[in-house]
Amino acid sequence: MGGPHTSLLPVALGLSVFLTSCSFVEFERSPYAPRGFDVVYSDQEDLTFLVWRIQDDARLRRVHFELFIDGEFQPLDLADTAFPHEPFDCDRIYTCVQFQIPGRWEPPESGPALRAVDRRHGIFNATEPRLHEAPVTFAIDPIAIDNNRSVRPYLFDFFADEDIPLRRSFQWGMADVPVHHGCGAEGVTIPNVDFSSLHDPVPLPQGWSEDTPCMVVRPHRSDRDGDQVSAHLQPGPMLYGERIDEDVPVINHPTMIAFIADLQVVNESRCERIISEITSTIADALSQRPAPHHVLGTFRPLDQEGQQENGCSQNPHSTLPIQQIQAAIDQRAEIWDQDTTVVLVYLNNVELAPPNNHLQDLGNLAFYVEDRPDTELFTWLIASNTIRALYIGDEGVPWAPLEDDNFLPALESVVHFHFPLRTTDGEGMMPLTIPPPNAAPDPEYVRFCSHSPTIEAMVGPGYFQFFYRETWAWRRDIGITATIPRQDFVSFTTYRRESVLYVYEVCDAYCEAPFIAANGERYESWLDAERCQWR
């Protein structure tokens, strides 16, 4: 071991220390240096509030603060003050520290007013203080809410308004003191008040509104009772929210159906089978629908002697049995005695226009049904492409042989899509009574908070007023009429179900008193506000 090179080692090490050390240092304000130093003198409390910030990554147990008082820096005991509070997180990246001094404290004319003494790094001076002067630092303007079960004090806090973080709590109490005995007067101390912690809102004792209530609030000081503020507490409106949420009734009309066979099928037994399969498929599908139906029959053309043909011969001299169909319609309509759908199903598989007399018969039949006051015509063509192109019915299904797997299911689908036809009940106006809330023994006003659809009028026994404002004096058996968009004999699946939704609130006492609406804003009179407390 050993040698001339080993003597280089200490030199190399020294150079290493010198050359390898680098920390890319920039200087920044110390986390312990107080900044954002707010000084507020309160005339009302004759107290100077000091609030300052240090960076939130500073270790507080390493530091204490000194304030320039009476010509010298004096250490502060943060627990020995009017409103002691642990330093708390504030302004996102800071820790706030607060201290109060009785009377008015003035910073020195020059030099720092506050400093932090860090055990590791020494003394850090605070930034220049920001001086504020506040005649009033707290006040209340209480309002009873929640049907007078609690009160929101509406505490004015100068520090909160000015974004000066200050942590202190308040106490409240109620006293039976009228205004002319000092309630609400500045600088008056209300005696014999039982104080407890103030929250927002605070629950109120039952029956308080019958007294002459005076709400008293004071800050919770550690050294003595805080200065009081008081205000007369007025009962708030007694409001009860209700809602009407109903579906608009709908009529499912009964369906009577007549099949008119006007086919060209050579084989008679096949003809019968075709007619039978079609009519039974449709009748079976109708039987599954939620309304009564009646099959008037399968009607076939009559020859020149008035004899019924088989319906598959396409005799150009035949006529359709219109009178028989009319008679069947009359008979069934008399039994049902209500608005009814008459479905005429015309079966024609020929790619030619039907005889003119058949067309005339069908037209006469359609006029007959439409002229009746209690029937609605629905024409359904199960026919060749030519027929369906020539004559437009309410529904059309292309003719296909029975062997086509899609033919009969298509007929079932038509039945399920359309029947029963539906109509909105009523004549476009829906009457609704407004039930008074159970808890409101003596309603004075009703206010509509939301309405859908539009209210047409306020109605009652011997009373009718078009609806033009939201708030109405309460009347016995009061109701509303709503305009409902009417749908008449609409296919079952395309009918749009309608509903009504009305939210209203009833006021039965103190209706002119202040209240807080659902939007969170305060209004000085419920009656004038045109706002609801309930949504």
Next chain:
Amino acid sequence: MAMRPATSLTALLILAVGLLGSLEAAADDTSRATVQPRFAEKEGRIAAHATFVTLFRDDFYRTVGYGADVSFFLSENLGVELRGHNFHSWLSPTAEGIRDETSLIPDLRAPDALFTGGVRWSWGYGKVLTLDRFVVHFDPQVSFHGGITLAERRVIPTVTPGIAFLTHWRHGIQIKLDLQWTAQLERRQRGWTPSFGFAPLIGVGWSPERRLR
């Protein structure tokens, strides 16, 4: 504010020359060179040291510390080690002047503690006669540690490569000199910022002669 670029290449070259000079140049044969008999062996033994350390980072702080480490050698060459230091830091006179005038301090926090774990490679064994009377047995070593530095509320990833001279004395007593470089990545207000430094360490410890395995 003040900033100095790191230029370690020259120093490392010089250091390498110094270290290589301590090697026996005559080891031409392929068999492993040995020193017979070894005064102290490390394999299977645990060792603990009390340490005194300083940290130079050119950071406007004066930093000294003390601590302890515990190592265990898996073989005569390779050991694992845990280490902890407690630091005491204070502002340098320059920084104090700036603080007094402006309330500004360096944007990196003064270190409070360092905890690392790592490996130690003993790449040789030697003895040297000093003052014609004392024979000092020693291991030249390299080490590599990783861990964290606690600096006030910041937790800073840290690695410390280094070289060391471990000397063996009677009754299992050891004295070592560790020359560690430090590399840290600290999240300062302006973002993640590296810092490089040098942390020489003196340790005095003891390794029992009985093997653990």
